[in-house]
Amino acid sequence: MTLFHNITINHYLILGSVLFAMGAFGILFRRNAIIMLMCIELMLNAVNITLVAFSKMWNQTDAQVFVFFIMVVAAAEVAVGLAILMMLYRNHHTTDTTVLNKLKF
Amino acid sequence: MEKLVTLIPLFPLAGFLYITFFGKGFSKNFIGTLGSGAILLSFITSVLVFSTQMHGAHPTIVKVFDWITAGSLNIDFSFLVDPLSSIYLLFITGVGFLIHVYSIGYMHEDEGFNRFIAYLNLFVFFMLILILGDSYVTMFVGWEGVGVCSFMLIGFWYKDMKNNDAAKKAFIVNRIGDLGLILGMCLLFAYTGTLKFDDLFVSGSDAASLPGGVATTVAILLFIGAMGKSAQIPLHTWLPDAMAGPTPVSALIHAATMVTAGIYMVARSSELFASSEMASQVVVWAGILTSLMGATIALTQNDIKKVLAYSTVSQLGLMFVALGLGAYSTAVFHVITHAFFKALLFLGSGSVIHGMGGEQDIRRMGGLKKWMPVTHLTFLIGTIAISGVFPFAGFFSKDQIIAVAFEENKVMFILSMVVSACTAFYMFRLYFLTFHGKFRGTHEQEHHLHESPKVMTIPLVVLAALSVVGGFIGLPHAVGEQMGMHWHWLDHFLEDAVVMPSMHMSLTTEIILMITATIVAIGSIYFAWNKYKKNEELALEDDEIESSAHLLLLNKYWFDELYEKIIRKPVDKLSSFFGKTIEPKIIDGLVESSGSLTQDSAGKLRLLQSGSIFTYLLVFVIGLIALLLFI
């Protein structure tokens, strides 16, 4: 369905999926904890885009409210995540996540 | 009054329980008196119950408790009081009582005395259940119970392995017969839906309504059970071995009571057998073959108890001949008289063995009448009775069998005369070799020889008296009618309980038969007297035997060896195959492999916990992909 001139909902969906996949790839690809957290933010943003596109499609504000709350949660999560990262650095003096391998057989 | 019948088995059961649990510390005499007293109480009650059936039989069922209620199957544990069961009651408790008293003396030095009396009581309990049961199922409880008690009593002196083997043999052969009995019961139930004697045989005659082939099959299967219990060919091999038990056991179980359970069952099922000609034929032929076999083997045996054992086998065969010819009450008659004189003979032999200090080989005895007068006299009476000499008990019952045989089947008649001749011969051989002539034992035995104590001889005397007069309850029809008195009492007594043959014999034929039988008997006695008393011939020692016929008979027609080859060896092979091959490899392998499977898989699974975040995240993403793909 056309959202505005020749741009259909499809476009936004594909954009969202591309960004999401890139974020997932990024998490797997990088070892630095900070980069990983940023990739999570990227994934969340992909979802946000999709939601807002749908909001325009159905002409309802519910999706935008949902986006609002996603942002709320993302902010809180980043705060706590960075705190944890700080502790990680304090204990291991590196932000490399591969040092976190003690929980094994 | 009939309700008293519930008490009858309870007395010996109480005796058994009391002696088993509370009997320690009491003197042997007390325990013995207690045990015998229990049976005496049963006997008195049996007399009372019997009296209710005296004037016109009216079968009564006394319910004890609800036993099996499963869906539409309702089996009560009830007792049937009718002529057949009440007469059995009398002689089981009567003879049982006498044997209990005898055992007090015989087993006096034995350390397992309490156990013995307790087992005897338990045995009587089960036997009473067997004959009092009102359905095949209740009877079966008693049937198995007496088998177990027989096992326990045969192997009473369990320290000697031979006794245990004999006990096992008895039980296992019995069990084979029981299989037939169970199958017969199942088949009967499948066709008629009931196993109660009341429903099957008395009212409405359900048994007669069975299709012919089924009736025959059921009858033959039931007879297989009787074969096991009453030691007919081919399930007879256990009875001679059962002589390993103490002599009162042989007297009670293997002469008077347990072995007659088979006769009881067939008599109880008389309508079934009467309706199937083929089954009756099977019974007759099995009976006569067994009878002949037993009689011929007994001619050569040298152990006093073995002779009597084979004699029992032979007499049981004669009873089955009577059953097969349709004369059910005659068979019961012979059961009763046989109980008297066979118990007497066994107890007498026990007295002899007791006096000889344990020796059982008649070649080592001789001239014992000097030392053991009472035993000698009673044994003589028993021997005359079994040989069928007028007017002792055995004469009338055996004569009735011969008469029936003469009327129905001439071949049987001739063969049973042969058996009678052999019987008289070997019994008197036994008598002469034991009580007459020179003493052939050792010096210590000679010193030891003494008459048995009163507690043993009084039962002998009582039984001897019964052997003399016991025959008069069943005088043959023709004679009785002439006399015009209640002489043919047993037949009339039983006529509502079992099928009666239609016998029409003239008085002359009867008398001729009686005279013929007596002549045959006396002839055999004369032969025996001639050989063993006058010519003072002795029984051959083992290495003096030459004739192969003698060897064949001495070795019991090689039956045991035959079974060993045909049955025991293959079964052994099969069980060792299972034990050595299948059990360790397959079953153990299965069990063990399940354990090692768990261990191995657990070992492999734990490697999944790699601890690396990368792996976990990767699996996340892959899971997400899978989720999207498949949902």
Add this chain to the structure above:
Amino acid sequence: MLSEYIFWFLSFVAVFSAAGMIFSKNPVYSVLSLIVTFFAVAGHYFLLGAQFLAAVHIIVYAGAIMVLFLYVIMMLNLNKLDEEKRSLISKAMSVAAGGILMLVIVAAVRRTDELNLVQAAGYTGDIGVTKNLGIVLYREFLLPFELASVLFLGAMVGSVYLSKKELTQ
């Protein structure tokens, strides 16, 4: 027409700066690339008529979250990165996983234009206006709104506590 071009431009910017964020060696450059991405996304929001969200997006994400990241990077002194690369297998697997994920999702969403969706009646085009959004937020979604403040409280307490220095005894 213009919106179309703007759409394509913003999309490409977003994708490329996202790629830049992922592959950049220097964490500071990553953060900056992500900020560019966020601006592109905010542009998309404007295009879709979600004005309030666009503004909030920039304020929260670019203004607060990324600044927080920069503070942390600065505190940990991470501007020069000597991070080891992942093993080849790991790289291959991550490429495979990400690629397959993208393919699957794109395949899933490709056909939605064949659904004959009708534009809603009464389409006004101003659903993203602050006033309307505010009305909905405070009417139907009041409870989540209040709970969000509780959530923030928890996050604050948590992060303060977690990053306290251990008092050495």
